[in-house]
Amino acid sequence: MKLNPSMTVSSVSDEDPIDDLFPESFALGSNTIAYGNINTNPNYNNYPPFHGHSTGGISLRPYPSSLTPSHSIPSSLGTFIIDDAASGTGGAHIIDDVGPDHDFPKHHTELRRTLTTRHIQMIAVGGVLGNGLFIGTGKILGNSGPLGIILGFLITGAIVFSVMVSFGEMVALIPIAGGISAFGSRFVDDALGFALGFCYWFSLAVAIPTQVASAAILVTYFEPFDPWHIPPAALTVSFLFVIILINALEVRIYGEVEYVFGQLKLMFLLSLIIVMCVLNRGHIPPQNGKTTVFPVDFLYWRSDMNNSDYGPFRPAFEVTSSKLIRGSTGTFLMIWTAVVQSVYCFSGTELVALTAGEARHPRKSLPRATLRIFFRIFILYMLGVFAIGLNVAAGDNVLPSFYTPWSVFDSQQVSWVYGLSQDGNCISGTVNMKGFSNSNSSPWVIALHNGGQCVGAAVVTCCFVFCAWSAGNSFLYASSRTLYALAVQGKFPRVFRRCTKRGVPIISVLFTFMIALTVFLVSFPNSTSITVYYWIRRLTSVPGTLVWAGICLSYIRFYYGLRLRPDIVQRDMPSYPYRSPFQPYTAYFGLIGCVLLVIFNDMTIFTQFEWQYLFASYVSLVLFLLCFLGYKFWRSTRIVPLSQLDLDLGRREMDQYEAETAAELGMMEKGIWGRGKRAWYWIKVLTI
Template identity: 75%
Template sequence: MKNDSSMTVSSLSDDIDQDPINDLFPDPFTALPPSSATDYSYNYFTQPLVQANYPLSLARSRSDATSLGTFVIDESASGTGGAHIIDDIHESPKRHYELRRSLKTRHIQMIAVGGVLGNGLFIGIGRIVANSGPLGMILGFLITGIIVFSVMVSFGEMVALIPIAGGISAFGSRFVDDALGFALGFCYWFSLAIAIPTQVASGALLLTYFGAFDPSRISPAVMVVVFLLIIILINCFDVRVYGEFEYVFGQLKLVFLLVLIIFMFVMNRNGVTPQPGKSTIFPVKFKFWDSSLSPDYGPFRPFFEVSDTKHITGSTGTFLMIWTAVVQSVYCFSGTELVALTAGEARHPRKSLPRATLRIFFRIFFLYMLGVFAVGLNVAAGSNQLPSFFTPWSIYNSQRFSWIWSTTPDGNCQSGTLNMKGFANSNSSPWVVAMQNAGLCIGGAVTTCCFMFCAWSAGNSFLYASSRTLYALAVQGKFPRVFRRCTRQGVPFVSVIFTFAIALSVFLVSFPNSTAITIYYWIRKLTSIPGTLVWAGICLSYIRFYYGLRLRPDIVQRDMPSYPYRSPFQPYTAYFGLIGCVLLVIFNDMTIFIEFEWQYLFASYVSLVLFLICFLGYKFWRQTRIVPLSQLDLDLGRREMDQYESETAAELVRMEKGLVGRGKRVWRWIKIFAI
């Protein structure tokens, strides 16, 4: 549906002489009663609601003209705070268009875990330690973690006050420019959609570690198809069922990572006996941090290796090591924003979302820091078993698919070594390399299976997040209305099926013949930058939200006890996140500034080009403008949530009080201290 330009917030007062604020907020929502001049707890919903002749599913509704079009506010629905776009407010919807608020806090946390704990930490980390050394890798993860923290607390505050589905695109539209919301939403949806097959294919290729899965006999494509079919099946279930699946998967992944970290520390002290007939290099303690023992050891690499013939030493080289670790670790943190995408399906979003956002971030951050520290202790950064950082395109483009069943370089374990443009199995994972060096071949095999499960689970979370993003774009009128259609259980099945079709088509044109593998490389690069662009858009939206909220004294303010969640050190936190994300986008590949190759230049910035095309194209088509601060829409979704909370207040009281509530609080603190 194409919105009438006369209905955009920025143009409501173009031809009217009265105060534009009065146009934005109808009478029941602009003038407070005299007795409430200083009482900010005034409930707007004490005003009578406009009755309309709609079906029972849309009873007690009213219409509002906003920057997102004409909405029918449905108190019983939950998508975008109960707001649904229709062409005409007199049109009676004949199909289901709303999500259901069925996800609990525990579900929300584990959905984010499913997206974050993929092969970035388990496989991709090998390239980081080989390029930056153990200390450089730790500093890179630390800097990236601070940037991500800035993004997440900013996003969490906006979503807590206005818990709408698809906040990534909706907040950009409402607080900055409708074109920005479209560009962020489209790029995020598209990047997640094409990331699904990359995660699943990575998981399938991990099986080539085992001789029984020789690719010449059993194509990894078979396993990819099986994994994709399971993913679409799970995502078609009721969101409560999907939430339970993700809860179990997320718990398994967290337990696996925690056990793996503990095992690495025990192994470092030679607390694990190697298998019979196998040798071990442990205990090593801090041996790999001592550069005086070998040029392959040390907290940093001896130089920053641009290519085989070009090395950069000194402070410049050290800086480049840390910065490339920052850039590459971004991929490991991608997916933390999935917490806020559940806003339209969370049972009590104002309580669950801030809690889930902070809890899952700190769990992931501390586990990541412990994990990279453990890896740096047990694997030499100069080991030839780790993948190299830079490969000239001429060499890379000449590579062909190969698989060899042989003994690992340490002579301990038999495994399949894969060489497939941009892909590798767990032989290049520092976690598995450490176990092979310890003579624990069975441990390396079990770990590989767990890696495969984590990669598949990440693809499952990506399909959920991308389908909800597409649904939100349709609700906002930025995509065809058909993508709003849901099942009776509130599953946006059209968005799910269409997104899955995109993922499947990407897989079919990219796998498994060797020529198409090059295409697959471009697809992987296309998924790297949109996440960082989305983070930058979130911080920019928050900055505008922060200053716009100060111009609205008629609604709850940040310094009031009733404010749902107040993120720390604002707006400086959001400014830091915005600057950090912009730098990550601009300098996402430092090597192209030193060793120029146009293929890598295009691959590094194709996502930015796509974003600019979406932004400028939509801006030209819809003639959008930056929304003035005084006209930001801070009501749609917030007012509906106020009434939703008042209607479910009794349920919240039962949850927080009594023996069950006290038990939950005790268990919550136990989990926090247990990470």
């Protein structure tokens, strides 16, 4: 049904393109300025005014230069921006679903801002604390030594810090949903926004089954869950369906669930670090009565010519048992390998900014959550890798090796043995499924086994299962919101914008879940397709680094574009929401670091070339380039000039909201009682 002169538009959604041109007559509320266009070429900078019918003091104008959306509107889509002149704030919105075959409004397409600071922080914790830290650190320790793993995490942490503070500043000023894709489109090129958004969504979608399958494999540590009685595939499918049920909940309830999960994971990690420190001093008696306990101190850090397993670094970079690289070159390769492999442990920190579209007060909560969650994770990570380096020798033969011949993945052997672990202290199940092992290869479990803490190792394994499953839960949230944002921007079919009455993008959630389930069913259960599963697991790490690079590039353009807009708040003003340190050099450092990580993301292909490793390492980069070039040629996009960066949509609405909040606070009483009421107001806003 078309709009007609008797209809009045009273509510609109944010930044939504429409499928059809407006009818010749329509009606809007009084004191409204309407900007519109009927031009089908998105690369034109000058838009003619849309000629409509005014019944309430409406003036029709062409797009002002600050609202020219030449980089974000797909071709053949009409767009209509409404500016509320009566409010005096210039808030801009775009009507959706208006045309000859659409009702207004036809369905719910908006998220709800109900997440507080504590929710946002714990959603990110849920994505970061997965099996990367608890299982993946074993391979890094075995390759690089206790000092090498610390340096690797330190360098990666510096790169991630650069990315996070840059992203946090942009989101604080312009808190919009799907910032990863939206900022790439606004500040660089619409094709870059599409490539970043699609690759990030797809990588998260395929990361869901890898995390959940890892949880299922970890369960095989216990005898009742051996692979022949309860297949890991059955456990994985069960875990996946629990995840979809949680993600279908209202976002406020989902936030509470993630808050509880995140707190449990943080307490578990902190407790585990404390246990490692006490175990190192020999203050925990063994439970099996067979192990001799003595203070380890820095024994594994001391270089010993009689024992090559000890020392801050490995004696040589071991490509294979017969191919060793010694000297400074070998030390450099150890550190760089630790940097590359630790990226997977930090994946998910950007989930903080993905909540911008559902944060209650994004300018208050997002900068605070960004910094808090990074420093919490970084400090705990550094303490964690230091603790495992104290308690496990880097040369322990239970730790995974740097290089595994591809023939291992192609073989049909699946083994599971229940009995004494390889250290001979505890009874557990040891599974080897085409190169994938359970928690017996975790340095945390190895340390507990060495100390005779068999019950403790079993409890820790249970916590590992929970952490891996919870990470998959966070990934479904992040990937579904990314898909929703792509649909809002017109880069995906509009059906993925559809939300429930409580603001859950249910179509995006269900579609992403089906992709995750399909990927798992195709790759994991079949004995001949574990190779595909390995490729998929590698597919989840490189796109994250590409996204980090895109964030830094977007910020650099944002930084210089903001300086050309003296009419809006600048970085040196007190009212600027959040000013990240040492910019733009911080963003340049992050960009260069991420580019190097993408290029040299797997040292295996440089030291022991196999074409399968080459494909697994760079298929994500090829997919990204195909998305970028394909979208660029299809939509004929171009790099947005700095003078035309869209710094208005999203920012002005938040300015208006903050002005209303300030007015509400200003009406409160003065004095001690008034200050107390204002303090209680912000406590409720940011925490409840």
